[in-house]
Amino acid sequence: RKLNVAIVGATGVVGTIMRRLIAAERGNWGEVRLVASARSAGKQLEVGDEVLTVRALDADVFEGIDIAHFDLPDEVSAEWVPVAAAKGVVVIDKSGHFRMDPDVPLVCREANPEAARVRPKGIIANANCTTLALIPTLAALNEHFGLVSMSVASYQAASGSGKEGLEALYAQLAKVAGVEGLGTAGSDLRMVLGEEFDAPFGAPLALNIVPKVGGWKEDGWTSEELKVRNESRKILGLPDLKVASTCVRVPVAVGHSQVVHATFDREVTVADAHRVLAAAEGVDLVDDPANGVFPMPADSVGKSGTQVGRIRQSIDFPNSLEFFVVADNLMKGAALNSIETADLVRRELEAA
Ligand code: 2RA
Numbered sequence: 359r360k361l362n363v364a365i366v367g368a369t370g371v372v373g374t375i376m377r378r379l380i381a382a383e384r385g386n387w388g389e390v391r392l393v394a395s396a397r398s399a400g401k402q403l404e405v406g407d408e409v410l411t412v413r414a415l416d417a418d419v420f421e422g423i424d425i426a427h428f429d430l431p432d433e434v435s436a437e438w439v440p441v442a443a444a445k446g447v448v449v450i451d452k453s454g455h456f457r458m459d460p461d462v463p464l465v466c467r468e469a470n471p472e473a474a475r476v477r478p479k480g481i482i483a484n485a486n487c488t489t490l491a492l493i494p495t496l497a498a499l500n501e502h503f504g505l506v507s508m509s510v511a512s513y514q515a516a517s518g519s520g521k522e523g524l525e526a527l528y529a530q531l532a533k534v535a536g537v538e539g540l541g542t543a544g545s546d547l548r549m550v551l552g553e554e555f556d557a558p559f560g561a562p563l564a565l566n567i568v569p570k571v572g573g574w575k576e577d578g579w580t581s582e583e584l585k586v587r588n589e590s591r592k593i594l595g596l597p598d599l600k601v602a603s604t605c606v607r608v609p610v611a612v613g614h615s616q617v618v619h620a621t622f623d624r625e626v627t628v629a630d631a632h633r634v635l636a637a638a639e640g641v642d643l644v645d646d647p648a649n650g651v652f653p654m655p656a657d658s659v660g661k662s663g664t665q666v667g668r669i670r671q672s673i674d675f676p677n678s679l680e681f682f683v684v685a686d687n688l689m690k691g692a693a694l695n696s697i698e699t700a701d702l703v704r705r706e707l708e709a710a
Pocket of ligand 1: 486487488514515517518519571572582
């Protein structure tokens with residue numbers, strides 16, 4: 359029989375992409391079930407040509423489901439993922455709640471596909487979008503050159519904060535458009551936007567950048583910066599990887615970019631890196647400086663591959679590379695990675 363799949367959190371920006379990706383592989387599945395909060399229950403949503411009615415999240419909604427994709431706030435996942443898993447559903451959870459649990463694999467198929475088979479709690483975690491943008495490139499380079507450390511600075515899109523973030527950015531852009539000289543004198547930007555536009559980024563995003571993504575943690579780090587470090591270590595199987603990270607929100611709709619300084623245990627030339635990355639799964643090499651070709655968030659939207667370019671051998675550190683990575687944060691950073699992990703599980707269950 360064909361397996362049945364649920365999308366839990368089907369109405370958000372990631373849920374919309376999940377429905378599109380499931381529609382593209384509809385033939386692989388029996389029933390597709392859409393689940394959301396009670397507020398959205400009864401809504402009619404499309405999955406390809408089908409119109410499905412959204413069901414409310416409750417214990418009964420998992421009856422007959424084999425694999426469930428969860429895209430819910432951390433505290434809601436913490437409560438409901440175990441409910442689904444207890445019913446024998448394999449859950450692929452995008453929240454941060456289970457990622458660092460030693461009994462929950464954190465899977466990115468370009469790095470550790472085999473980890474998806476070992477899931478003592480019936481739960482597989484999907485990493486944070488910023489981490490996932492890096493992993494395909496890092497996994498390939500690590501396999502060939504031995505990754506020792508990395509320093510990362512991110513340029514993260516507003517949609518990382520979901521529908522609310524995207525709508526706030528568009529509202530701010532509409533407000534600042536055409537205001538001559540705005541942002542050049544005193545605090546005029548803050549006055550035009552008004553305090554209400556501080557949400558959800560903690561500061562204006564139009565004509566600005568915000569060097570804080572996620573919540574504050576100890577010693578001035580943010581949750582996002584710690585996720586890049588801890589999740590990269592776990593997925594790459596490098597518990598001692600040295601990582602420094604600074605995460606920044608920029609006025610971009612979709613596409614998380616990162617500047618990376620990565621150090622390896624041997625010398626790596628640009629030609630070496632090109633050879634490896636041109637053949638790497640999940641990586642699009644976009645690096646032709648002579649012709650002005652480099653990755654940008656505007657070109658990453660909707661793409662399955664992570665885009666990497668501006669690769670340089672560090673002038674003062676021959677074992678280090680500088681490069682620029684961009685990924686659609688809603689695709690590889692969220693929906694696509696979850697779909698790819700589900701594909702690993704589906705093949706395993708079908709072969710059993
Ligand atoms: C962000 N990484 O961009 C977060 C979302 N998971 O805000």
